[in-house]
Amino acid sequence: MPTYDFECKNCGHRFSLFTTVSGRLRAVCPTCQSGNLQQLFTGISFVKGSGGEGGSQAASGGCSRGSCSGCPGC
Numbered sequence: 001m002p003t004y005d006f007e008c009k010n011c012g013h014r015f016s017l018f019t020t021v022s023g024r025l026r027a028v029c030p031t032c033q034s035g036n037l038q039q040l041f042t043g044i045s046f047v048k049g050s051g052g053e054g055g056s057q058a059a060s061g062g063c064s065r066g067s068c069s070g071c072p073g074c
C-alpha cells in the first residue's frame with residue numbers, strides 16, 4: 001500500500017495516510033475530521049508506465065462507469 005500525503009483545506013493540517021486507493025477517498029483530517037482534503041504528491045514517487053497500467057487506471061482518474069462496487073464515488 002502506498003502512502004498518501006494530504007493537506008486539510010479546513011484547518012491546513014498536513015498528514016500522511018498509509019492506505020488503499022479506495023480508503024483514501026474516505027480519508028478525513030485527523031485534527032478536525034474534515035473530509036475536505038487536498039492530496040499532495042510530495043511524498044510519492046510516480047513511475048509512469050511501471051507495469052500495472054491496467055490495474056491502476058481506474059484508480060488514477062476515478063471511476064467513470066458509475067456502477068462499480070469498490071468505488072465510494074459511484
Ligand SMILES: [Zn+2]
Nearest residue numbers: 008011029032
Ligand atoms: Zn483539518
